[in-house]
Amino acid sequence: MDLLRSLPLGLYLEQPQTWLHKLDPRVKIGWLMSFLTSYSFANNEWRILLVALLILFTVLARIPRRVWKEQMGWLLTLALFVFLLISISPDGLGVQYQPRLPNNPQVLTQPVNGSKTEIVPAATTENQYYSYILFSKGPVTVTRRSIDLAIRVSTIIFTVIYSSNLYLLTTAPEEITTGIESLMQPLRRFKVPVTEITLTLTLSLRFIPLVLEEVQNLIRSVMTRAINWKKLGLKGAVKVWTIVAEKLFKNLLLRAEQMASAMMVRGFTSPNEHQVKWHELRLRARDWLAIAFLTLFWGARLVLGNVQI
Incomplete structure (x- = not known):
């Protein structure tokens, strides 16, 4: 049992040197904090997109498969287990759901021109039917809210753990501390050590x-x-x-x-x-490119990631 290989949490990958290794640690801190903060008040589509981006960055960086395969596999398994568990759990609302359509789905009467009524087949209103309960069989009930909670919890588990580990995997401890010290320099005015x-x-x-x-x-x-x-x-x-x-x-x-x-x-x-x-800190061309993509990232978050109320 080799914990240093089977559980590489917080360990730095010295070789091979990928393009993630060569980025300035301050830029990578900006990306890490963006992953951790853009999740808040975002819709489920954006949360799933964050998971996909982390997997895409890992593949594009050409990090050896032996490094991330087992850890990502266990993490995805954990996220899937949490998703299934919360999906079939009570959603906490405690409401008695009643469908919006009548019990007889064959016909629906509605007023026409303010006075007359017309019999409309249920097929014409099929696209307007809303169901809060998505699946119900025996003791298992899946609702829209339980699915929403399942996506939130499972994606945040993967995003928080894997984004932090990916940062530690591609950034040496000395680079991390140097970058944090550089970003914390304004705090010296307030006598912060x-x-x-x-x-x-x-x-x-x-x-x-x-x-x-x-x-x-x-x-x-x-x-x-x-x-x-x-x-x-x-x-x-x-x-x-x-x-x-x-x-x-x-x-x-x-x-x-x-x-x-x-x-x-x-x-x-x-x-x-x-x-x-x-470590010597200096922004290079690839760092400015990463900052430009980070700006686009936040632009997409403000346009596409907001929760629709």
Whole structure:
């Protein structure tokens, strides 16, 4: 079981270098925030379009299939499961639905010229028929509102998780912190510790692979001992995993202490006195092209993505 390969959350793909890797981190932050914010108050068509765009970007960037296949597969499976579960769940309205057409669908009388009535076949009003309940069989009932909620929840799960992971996959931790520090420079006027925040973020991103490595090593150590879980019972299993969790926290605290000692030995006393230029920020032609497409993205969101009331 290799968590670093089967669960590549928050890990940076060093090779191959795609065109997503070469974009300025500030531009990619703009795209990431656009995916995360344009979802709000948008119609379902726009939400589905965001999912399609993320998949399209992954394919066009030519990211190796081995990297995104398993993760995207599990994420799509989760989104589909959530969609099906919410679709058949109660929509929360608690209303008794009554159809707009009479019980006898054969004829419909309506006034003509204000005085007379005329018998109109139901076929002529078929396109005006509205049904709130889309499917009902036994205990399973699917309504328009439940479908709407299912699309909202399933698409937001995929959009939030995969857009963030795609950003981390194609952007080095040093580039992320440098880009965030550059965007947060105006906050220095309000005495916000920008450098300390970005340094903490850098260390956190670097610490993610260490956490996965420790979890992987502990799981392997438990598996190699061939423990008979049925013989241990519930109480014994809980005791074993409690010991494993305690060992995990001890190892992580030891790693953090070693990291702090290494920084102190190298004379790192304050971020303001010991600044390191991780990455040189400079907008190139491809970055301006990405900004132009981002402008078109928001234009399409304002024109096509608004909810129709």
